[in-house]
Amino acid sequence: MTQKPADNTHLAGSWIDTDTVEQFHYFMDRRELRYPCCPITGTALGYTARQCPKHPGQDLNWVPASGGATMESFVIYHQRYSPDFEPPYNVAMVALDEGPLLVTTVLVDDLAALKIGMKLVCNFEPAGRLVFLPA
Numbered sequence: 514m515t516q517k518p519a520d521n522t523h524l525a526g527s528w529i530d531t532d533t534v535e536q537f538h539y540f541m542d543r544r545e546l547r548y549p550c551c552p553i554t555g556t557a558l559g560y561t562a563r564q565c566p567k568h569p570g571q572d573l574n575w576v577p578a579s580g581g582a583t584m585e586s587f588v589i590y591h592q593r594y595s596p597d598f599e600p601p602y603n604v605a606m607v608a609l610d611e612g613p614l615l616v617t618t619v620l621v622d623d624l625a626a627l628k629i630g631m632k633l634v635c636n637f638e639p640a641g642r643l644v645f646l647p648a
């Protein structure tokens with residue numbers, strides 16, 4: 514079993530915490546897109562993974578992503594569900610080139626340009642939000 518650290522100030526490199534959401538946001542705060550991998554085989558795991566199903570009890574490794582992705586699916590919202598987004602806007606599910614799926618938004622001038630299968634690249638807005646752009 515792992516033990517949750519008292520604070521994040523000493524966390525670097527390999528992880529000792531199994532809280533996937535906390536780890537994801539730890540790297541987001543540093544503008545790093547990473548994904549969880551099995552520490553034994555290096556197999557990419559999904560963002561909901563708390564451990565490798567074939568190697569339970571092992572802490573996951575968080576590996577830097579290449580930044581490349583492919584549009585898997587998207588919806589366009591015409592109603593405001595968040596004060597942070599001016600409608601219309603898209604919510605997209607993208608597959609990182611390494612495999613894991615991620616829900617995000619794709620920045621385009623024209624929403625009609627969004628296509629399933631389109632190649633994307635990750636980017637961080639000045640305020641730190643992770644977005645994807647057409648590659």
Ligand SMILES: [Zn+2]
Pocket residue numbers: 551552553554556565566567568
């Ligand atoms: Zn494994």
